Amino acid sequence: MAEGERIDSAPLISLITINYNQAVVTCDMLESTRQLTYPNFEIIVVDNGSLENPTERIRQGNYPNVTVIVSPDNLGFSGGNNLGLKHAKGDFYFFLNNDTIVTPDLLETLLEPFRRDSTIGVTCPKIRYYDQPNVIQYAGYHPLNSYTGRTWAIGLMEPDKGQHDQSGPTYFAHGAAMMVSQPVLEQVGSLDDSYFLYYEELDWSARIRRAGFQIYYQAEALIYHRESMSVGKMNPMKVYYHTRNRLWFMRRNVTGFPLLVFYLYYFGLAIPKALIQYLIRWQPAYLKAIKDAIIWNLKHTNKQARSASPPLAVTA
Known part of the structure; x- marks a missing residue:
């Protein structure tokens, strides 16, 4: 089946998220998925060795299409998402932080660029802060400075006045929300477990771009992010x-x-x-x-x- 036909027929999207001692926060995100208008998705919650198994709490919430995978150990961001991938059945994989809130047309909007351009391997939405809902966290990434090892998100901490409403290729995906196509996993592989936490999505983005795929910022898609809920602001x-x-x-x-x-x-x-x-x-x-x-x-x-x-x- 051709790529365009597969996308037009509402391919299955596997939404993968990680819980680590944050069952209430995770359930808030799951609650927000009730408003998703896309007709064909599954949700995989990977519990990363939490003190309390969240399975029963999530089951009681009666959220749609949710599977909980419990790891006895904390596998980190990379390992937890990779474990979720092993249980995913989708044609596309949407890696989403548990401390986010989705918007209704998020999934179909993130899928749309894949239909237009077969070289697109990853799409990311605009991200605003949950506690400052009109302030931008991510609208794409600036290129890496190879002499200092620094990069930073476009639009970071700016009030959203529409100045970053132009979609297009960008240098890096944001780990809080990134939709990835099956060909990327087949040709590039998954997140590298060696990072455990931080920089893993930058490394993955670099590998994806070297393989000839584009990372694409989709300005019309939007999520809200409660930043640093899992590890705190500084420790x-x-x-x-x-x-x-x-x-x-x-x-x-x-x-x-x-x-x-x-x-x-x-x-x-x-x-x-x-x-x-x-x-x-x-x-x-x-x-x-x-x-x-x-x-x-x-x-x-x-x-x-x-x-x-x-x-x-x-x-x-």
Whole structure:
């Protein structure tokens, strides 16, 4: 069956979300899915080793088409979504944070670009903050700076006045909400489990783009996001994974002179600056998080870091 025909006939969409000690938040998201107007979707909730099994609470909510998969261990963002994929039956896969609220036409709007262009591999909606419903969190991504390892979301913290209502290709997907086609999984594979938390969608986006697919920002689609509900605004775990995975991402995706400049910048400026801040505030747990993040990278070889695929083109 041709791609256009398959999409026109309302292909099955597998909506995959992760719960970790947030059954009430997850149920709020599931409650919002009642308003979805798309006729053919399933929902897979992966519980990531929560203290309390959410299955009964979700069952009592009588939400449509929901399957709960309980993992005895916390597999992280990557591992949890990959476990959900093993149980998904869809033609498209919609990875959605449990701390989001959907809008009625979200699924069909995210599907529409796939119909127009077979090179599109991922679509992402506009994301606004749940607590500031007219403030943008994501309207696409700026390109990666290969010398600092930084990128940032287009429109971040801007009031939405329609200035980012133009859909189009972008550099990275946002992990809070991304619809992925089956050919991407067949050709690129799934999220990399080594990240556990943070940077995994940036790494996946880089691999997807290298394989010739587009990441597409679909401005007409919209969700609301309660940011950082799972891990909080700042804590040692967040510092550890941000530090560890920023370095890991760069090792996997940048090479040559830009990577050398990044090392000089990261270890000569960024890391010392963070260490000084945590010393002044005397936050030993944060100091240990940075130390452990660097040690983790030292224990993982360049061969492992390069295993994904060829490096990204340099963007200053």
